[in-house]
Amino acid sequence: MSSMSLFQIFFTLAIVQNFITSLFLGFCPFFGVTKNFKDAVAMGGALTFVMVGSAFFCWILTYYILLPFNVVYMNNVVYILVIATFVQILEMFIRRTNLRLYNAFGIYLPLITVHCAVLGITIINLREKFSFPQSMVAAVGGAFGVVILMAVMSAIRERLAVNEVPISFRGLPVAIMVACFLGLAFFGFGGMV
Amino acid sequence: MFMIAIPRQILGTGGIAIGGKMLFSLPVLSKDPLALFMLPPGALLTMALLHGLFRRMRIENHE
Numbered sequence: 001m002s003s004m005s006l007f008q009i010f011f012t013l014a015i016v017q018n019f020i021t022s023l024f025l026g027f028c029p030f031f032g033v034t035k036n037f038k039d040a041v042a043m044g045g046a047l048t049f050v051m052v053g054s055a056f057f058c059w060i061l062t063y064y065i066l067l068p069f070n071v072v073y074m075n076n077v078v079y080i081l082v083i084a085t086f087v088q089i090l091e092m093f094i095r096r097t098n099l100r101l102y103n104a105f106g107i108y109l110p111l112i113t114v115h116c117a118v119l120g121i122t123i124i125n126l127r128e129k130f131s132f133p134q135s136m137v138a139a140v141g142g143a144f145g146v147v148i149l150m151a152v153m154s155a156i157r158e159r160l161a162v163n164e165v166p167i168s169f170r171g172l173p174v175a176i177m178v179a180c181f182l183g184l185a186f187f188g189f190g191g192m193v
Numbered sequence: 194m195f196m197i198a199i200p201r202q203i204l205g206t207g208g209i210a211i212g213g214k215m216l217f218s219l220p221v222l223s224k225d226p227l228a229l230f231m232l233p234p235g236a237l238l239t240m241a242l243l244h245g246l247f248r249r250m251r252i253e254n255h256e
Contacts, residue, residue, distance in 0.1 A: 022233050168249040169241070176241035183234035 001128045009134055010141035013124075016190050018145040021183030025116035029108045030150060031175055035161075039104045040154035044147030046094070046109065048140075050086045051118050055139035057082045058122040059132055072126075079122045080113075087113045117146055149182060197239050205230035 001009065019025045026047075033043045058079050066072045091109055095102045102109070112118060121142045125135040156178050165174050202209055207226040208218030229235050 021237070024233070024236070166245075168245045168252065173241045173244040173248065176237050176244065180234045180237035180241060183237060184229070184232070187232060187234060 001130075006133065006137045009130075010137050010144075011189075011192070013121075013138050013141035014145035014148070015186050016192070018149060018183070018186050019117040019120060019142050020146060020149050021179060021186050023120065025120045026118075026146060027116075029111060029115060030146075030153070030179070031172065033105070033108050034150050034154040034157055034175070037151065037154040037158060039101075040150040041147070042101050043105065043108065044143075044150045046090055046105075047112060047115065047117070047146060048143035049090060050083065050112050050115075051121050051143040051146075052136065052139045053086050054079070054083045054118055055121050055125055055135050057086075059125060059130075059135045062126055063132075075123075075126060076119075079119060083118050083122075084113045117142060145186075149186075152182060153178065196243060197236060200243075201230045201235055201239050205235060 001012065004012065013019070017023060020027065020030050029043060029047075034040045061078055061082065062072070062075065066075060066078065087110065090112070091102075094105070094109065121139050124130075124142075125138055128134075128138075130138055153175070157175060160174060160178070169177070199209070203219065204222065204227045207221075207223030209216045230239065
């Protein structure tokens with residue numbers, strides 16, 4: 001993937017290999033927070049900040065500390081520490097500035113620490129040996145894919161809440177089915193890159 | 194995982210194969226398998242259908 005252009009990396013991680021529908025990373029907040037549009041977009045914004053920030057610092061730590069000192073095997077520990085720090089800063093900021101949003105996030109805001117997509121992007125950047133601009137574009141692309149999917153999903157779920165769904169499929173099953181069809185739609189772009 | 198994998202393999206390939214050996218195949222599905230179930234979104238569809246099925250069974254048990 002490192003031989004791809006920046007646009008191809010962005011498009012691949014945002015649409016074709018979407019973190020949620022293709023790589024299956026970050027399911028819990030995806031189904032938990034997409035009950036209303038506003039919270040989904042806010043969660044997407046917080047996730048984007050953490051993903052891009054983590055990718056930025058993790059790239060610097062990897063190429064200026066882990067690789068020169070030959071301790072790349074410590075990558076997961078270092079990445080988790082960086083992500084946890086970011087989430088703490090974000091949590092403090094949201095609690096001070098928007099208490100309603102903080103309450104809406106509930107358990108999902110601290111859960112960004114263990115959000116698979118956040119750790120996933122840092123590991124993908126290392127695995128694919130991305131340069132610094134490539135890793136930033138990959139992080140923005142991955143986050144964009146998650147945000148757009150959460151926004152679409154929340155809009156559909158708001159409509160579903162007022163529609164008649166068979167009793168056995170009410171709630172989570174129909175949400176998973178919607179995610180399936182969204183995934184198929186995203187998968188359809190596969191031939192473009 | 195097992196419960197998701199079995200229906201996906203049966204519907205996606207038309208049968209069950211272990212180590213390249215076909216244990217059984219379904220007559221219609223082996224010729225025209227439902228390729229959707231082998232794609233990543235197929236896992237979500239299977240999960241949703243299983244979830245719905247279990248809930249249906251739970252509702253019937255309560256009744």
